[in-house]
Amino acid sequence: MTRLLVLHGPNLNRLGLRETDIYGTLTLDQINDRLRQYAAAKGISVHPVQSNHEGELIDQLHHAQTTYQGVVFNPAGYTHTSVALRDAVAAIDLPVVEVHLSNISGREDFRRVSLIAPVCAGQISGFGWRSYLLGIEAVLGCLHEG
Ligand code: DQA
Numbered sequence: 166m167t168r169l170l171v172l173h174g175p176n177l178n179r180l181g182l183r184e185t186d187i188y189g190t191l192t193l194d195q196i197n198d199r200l201r202q203y204a205a206a207k208g209i210s211v212h213p214v215q216s217n218h219e220g221e222l223i224d225q226l227h228h229a230q231t232t233y234q235g236v237v238f239n240p241a242g243y244t245h246t247s248v249a250l251r252d253a254v255a256a257i258d259l260p261v262v263e264v265h266l267s268n269i270s271g272r273e274d275f276r277r278v279s280l281i282a283p284v285c286a287g288q289i290s291g292f293g294w295r296s297y298l299l300g301i302e303a304v305l306g307c308l309h310e311g
Contacts (some may be wrong), residue, residue, distance in 0.1 A: 166209060166225050167208075167209040167210070167235065167305070167308065168208055168209070168210050168211075168233045168234060169209065169210070169211045169212070169213055169237060169301060169304055170211075170214065170225065170232070170233040170235075170237070170238055170296055171197070171200060171214070171237045171259065171301075172213075172214055172215075172222060172226070172229075172237070172238045172239070173193060173214065173216075173239050173241070173302075174214065174216070174241035174243050174244075175216070175218075175241050175242050175243060175244065175259075176217065176224060176241055176242065177193055177219040177239060177257050177310040178215050178217070180193045180194055180196065180197070181193070182281045187212075188252040188266050188267060188273070188293075189294060193213075193215060195293045196297065199279045200213065200298070200301070201213075204212075204301065206302075207305075208266060208276070209301075209305070211227070211237075211301065212215055215232055219249060219250060221248060222243070222250060222253070223249060223250060223253040225251075225262065226238075226253040226254060226256075226257055227253065227257065227260075229257060229259060230257045230258065230259060233259065233272075234260075234263070234304075234308055235259050235260040235261070235262075235304035236257075236259055236276060237262050237264055237297055237300035237304060238254070238261050238262065238263055238264065238281070238285070238302070239265060239266070239296075239297075240263065240279075240281050242278045243280055244265070244269070244280065244282075245275055245276055245279065245280065247280060247281070248280060250280075250281055251262075251280045251281050251283075254266070254281055254284045254285060258304075260286045260304050260307035261285045261292075261304075262280065262285060262286050262287055262300045262303040262307075263281050263282050263287070263288040263289070264290070264296040264297055264299070264300040265288075265289070265297055266285055266287070266291075266293050266294060267290070267291060268290050268291030268292065269290050269291075270291075271291070281303050283309060286303065286304070286307050287303060293307060
């Protein structure tokens with residue numbers, strides 16, 4: 166069975182409470198439940214992990230190489246700052262799709278730059294929690310298009 170890691174970065178544990186006008190009212194648990202249901206209906210499995218710590222996110226990406234077939238990754242605030250996370254994505258040989266709930270291209274200037282996206286298969290941004298569904302589809306597309 167295809168197994169995907171869904172990796173959530175810092176502050177995403179506060180979804181549903183945090184800036185709901187931007188990020189929506191669903192909690193991270195509710196989003197993860199929807200992703201699990203979506204995956205089950207497709208006959209794949211998703212494994213959500215959230216961390217507020219850069220090193221833990223790096224360890225999770227390294228671990229993914231031997232455990233998963235692809236990664237849906239919301240690096241959150243680290244998107245715009247972390248060379249180390251970019252290097253971690255570049256260091257693994259798996260399709261990684263960057264996702265964002267909000268449209269980072271339409272927000273503050275500092276959010277318009279992603280250090281991570283250039284080493285990902287692609288980026289999906291602006292569709293709320295459904296960005297993760299699109300991310301799953303994008304990773305599956307990478308796996309099945311040879
Ligand atoms: C985010 C966008 C980032 O700029 C921000 O720092 C986040 C969430 C999003 O999903 O829209 O924490 O990654």
